[in-house]
Amino acid sequence: MKKRGLFISVEGGDGAGKSTQARLLAGWLRRGGMDVVHTREPGGTSIAEAVRRVLLRPGGRVSPMTELFLYEAARAQHVAEIIAPALKAGKTVLCERYTDATEAYQGWGRCLPLDQIRTLNRIATGGLQPDLTLLLEAPVADGLRRARSRGKGGDRLEREPDLFHRRVRVGYRAIAKREPRRVKIVSWATGVEKVHEKVLLVVERFLTGCGFKIRETARASFDRLRMSGFVEARTSVKRTGSPFDKLRVSGIRRGS
Ligand SMILES: Nc1ncnc2c1ncn2[C@@H]1O[C@H](COP(=O)(O)OP(=O)(O)OP(=O)(O)O)[C@@H](O)[C@H]1O
Numbered sequence: 001m002k003k004r005g006l007f008i009s010v011e012g013g014d015g016a017g018k019s020t021q022a023r024l025l026a027g028w029l030r031r032g033g034m035d036v037v038h039t040r041e042p043g044g045t046s047i048a049e050a051v052r053r054v055l056l057r058p059g060g061r062v063s064p065m066t067e068l069f070l071y072e073a074a075r076a077q078h079v080a081e082i083i084a085p086a087l088k089a090g091k092t093v094l095c096e097r098y099t100d101a102t103e104a105y106q107g108w109g110r111c112l113p114l115d116q117i118r119t120l121n122r123i124a125t126g127g128l129q130p131d132l133t134l135l136l137e138a139p140v141a142d143g144l145r146r147a148r149s150r151g152k153g154g155d156r157l158e159r160e161p162d163l164f165h166r167r168v169r170v171g172y173r174a175i176a177k178r179e180p181r182r183v184k185i186v187s188w189a190t191g192v193e194k195v196h197e198k199v200l201l202v203v204e205r206f207l208t209g210c211g212f213k214i215r216e217t218a219r220a221s222f223d224r225l226r227m228s229g230f231v232e233a234r235t236s237v238k239r240t241g242s243p244f245d246k247l248r249v250s251g252i253r254r255g256s
Pocket residue numbers: 012013014015016017018019020021146147189190191192193195
């Protein structure tokens with residue numbers, strides 16, 4: 001029987017760099033021969049993307065409990081349609097936000113009971129948990145500034161007061177403290193490449209610990225990429241979705 005694939009989630013506050021780092025990590029894993037499905041919550045399927053639009057539309061009034069159920073509904077569809085089948089097929093799933101986000105935002109941010117949230121998380125996912133969670137930490141104010149500057153003041157959650165986002169951060173830290181084996185904190189550094197380097201080192205340690213054979217170490221890979229021109233890679237993030245695919249990195253081959 002085929003072995004279940006690896007499940008990695010990327011968490012953190014708004015504007016912490018989740019999408020940027022997930023894209024870069026997906027590129028590294030793919031060059032290492034992994035078949036990677038990069039997805040995000042809320043969303044990832046057409047139903048869940050529709051729920052995302054309802055959830056994040058600025059101005060709409062949504063009660064905390066409704067918000068919680070909408071997130072869980074989107075998650076149930078996402079797990080059933082994307083995550084579980086990909087893992088079953090032996091693929092690596094890289095997901096921006098997952099159950100920890102609900103605990104941090106709806107539990108700590110909205111002050112809904114944590115035990116109810118954990119129960120709903122379990123029901124929506126059928127108990128499927130990530131093998132590794134990268135928790136990206138950015139100073140709350142900086143992250144929010146970056147996130148809000150993208151749209152007209154940010155989406156519905158990004159518009160919540162800073163105090164809400166500080167509670168979310170405390171919540172994320174509590175989860176990391178409770179589950180230190182699964183959740184690894186990646187501390188903030190100014191510069192996408194510096195955080196990318198930290199992410200690679202954490203993932204490399206994790207993969208080695210699981211018995212994966214790494215063909216090129218994170219550091220060697222990173223140095224090579226830097227020499228190949230990280231600036232070029234960074235500027236092409238949005239356009240290609242997988243910037244490093246353009247760069248030739250010898251030493252990592254596809255296949256077993
Ligand atoms: N370490 C960093 N140093 C400086 N700028 C960064 C860093 N990481 C990300 N950025 C910039 O911050 C902005 C937000 O990054 P990104 O979209 O990856 O965050 P996110 O966590 O996915 O945000 P959201 O919560 O809104 O989905 C982008 O413009 C990105 O280029």
